[in-house]
Amino acid sequence: MKEGRFIFIRTSGSRYKYLLPLQPGEKYKISIDENNGLLAYGPNEAGIELYQSVWNEGLRPMAMDWGAFFENDTFSRDEMIEKVKQEELTGFKKLLDNKKITRSFYKLIAGDRDCFYASISAELYLQDMLKIYRSPKTDNSILAEENTMKQLQNIFDRYKPDDKNLMKSPSWTKYALSMYTKFYKQYFAKHINRDNIESLINADSHFSFWFEQIRQSFSDEALESALALLIYRAGPENNDVVEASVPAFEYFKEKYPASHYLQYFQYYMNRAILFYSGNKLDSSIYFIEAGDRINSFSELIFQLRGKKLYVDIWRITCGPCRGEFQYKDSLEIILEQHDIIPLYISLDNNNQDKKWKALVYAYNLRGIHFRANQAFIDDLNKLYLDGKNPGGNEKKSFSIPWYMLIDKNGHIVEKQAKRPSEIIATKRLLN
Structure with a gap:
């Protein structure tokens, strides 16, 4: 690796999946105990261990019942989310102060937590927006819509989807491609109304439409990553080979000919191009x-x-x-x-x-x-x-x-x- 990243590890035949924050150029010894707990030995091992508990707790990301946190009106919803995030980061700050983890490791974790909780906050406001759009239009609903849009804009202004630190987080895909591109940009651009809200939500199959939305929403490294994810998910690693992904793949190759992402889908896409172009393939x-x-x-x-x-x-x-x-x-x-x-x-x-x-x-x-x-x-x-x-x-x-x-x-x-x-x-x- 050239920089700190998160790596998923899944053992063969097991439902258990592990997420490790690792640094470039380092060596680690990884083992799994009899209770399927992951043990990591090496640089920043105390931070890796702490992150396992934080991430396992965070497997409730969007399914978590945040309503339970808001029963006490001492804090607003945003304040409570920020409070939970800072409580998590406090443990890593102590490790940093005690020199148990490096500053680059802490920066990787901080960016991940920012992205994770920004995604949660954005989804909650987008749920508010859906309730507004699914209800009759009134003066109160118009005001509520304006206020909700301001809150969403504040989130995406504070935690920019093309921030390189956020892009390293496993939560970035949902935050950038779903929360930001799919929903927020559509509300903001007024592409939806109460009559077509459901069709927008279920528009995953409209590959060409989302390809254009990503091109309009990102640039440079963020655009490369977002387009690669879109093509990868529409290819064999998802459910099928989408014919509409072919021109997107051609565009990606021309714009990023040396992209390291190509290795993940170029073979499959090249064969799909042959098929959709009607060329004769393997006679076997x-x-x-x-x-x-x-x-x-x-x-x-x-x-x-x-x-x-x-x-x-x-x-x-x-x-x-x-x-x-x-x-x-x-x-x-x-x-x-x-x-x-x-x-x-x-x-x-x-x-x-x-x-x-x-x-x-x-x-x-x-x-x-x-x-x-x-x-x-x-x-x-x-x-x-x-x-x-x-x-x-x-x-x-x-x-x-x-x-x-x-x-x-x-x-x-x-x-x-x-x-x-x-x-x-x-x-x-x-x-």
Whole structure:
């Protein structure tokens, strides 16, 4: 790293996630105890430990019931939020005074806390604004709207969304792209009214619109970061490859040709461009045409008889499904050694056909691809329940990702086969 940053660590197969404030050029020893608590040894370790407790408490960020803090009218809402923030920072100031942490470490924490609580404050005022816009227009509501706008403007003037110290905070994405760009700028620009407020809130799919809003809201390093986040989230790491993200990606490459962010989405976007431009891609990716006429798993396997198959049942909105794709290259080597062909069965709707195929090409999923209709999905559920007692404690429907092994005769060898990550770990296909 070139400067202090926050790093997320998640252990494999665990729901626990850890956030570490780290400094460049330093070495740390990290361990996780039997209670899933994170221990860090190295520079600023006392500050890292304190931040773990602060961040774990802050996992309530926007879900936290701040109303409980405002029952006592000794403090205003803004005063109470500032009080909570300063109480947190007091612990870090003591560590700084006792030379347990460096000044650069403290500055990183202070910027993070500023961004975190500015985001909370902004969201609360934006909730106030939504209540105003969802109510009949009166003289009082007009006055309330003006006052709320002043409060929001004060927040964004005091904690500027393009402040480099705030940009290092994990809360910056929500603060800058959601609170500031999506909501505040729209209220301020009068792009909304009581008739279209709901459509604005649910306008996440309007990629081109938000691309322009970001370009108008930021410049320089903040613009680079914001656009990279927008493209990254609209690409394979989110739910699908949005066709509208292609021109945004081209704009980003031209404006920031040496951006280090490119490494996170350039490969996927380049393949998406090939797909959307109609260019021929990898011939080893084969789509079963007229798949909507195949209504059962046995029908599909019958058409592929004579082939040993590793079946991967997935959906473009399934994060764990896409997470397993990172092992596909190593998996392909093992499958080839056993003369097995990957068969990917998508559970996506027919109106997602183009996005589904674009994602297949983006991940370069070589093999056979089939999109299931509802009858096929119902048949899969029967296959899952076959031999099970639906009245017992077992699940009454299957979950994804779901993997199977099929022999040349179309027989199911493994109904619950290993995941790609498990196969790579053990180098074995069978349980």
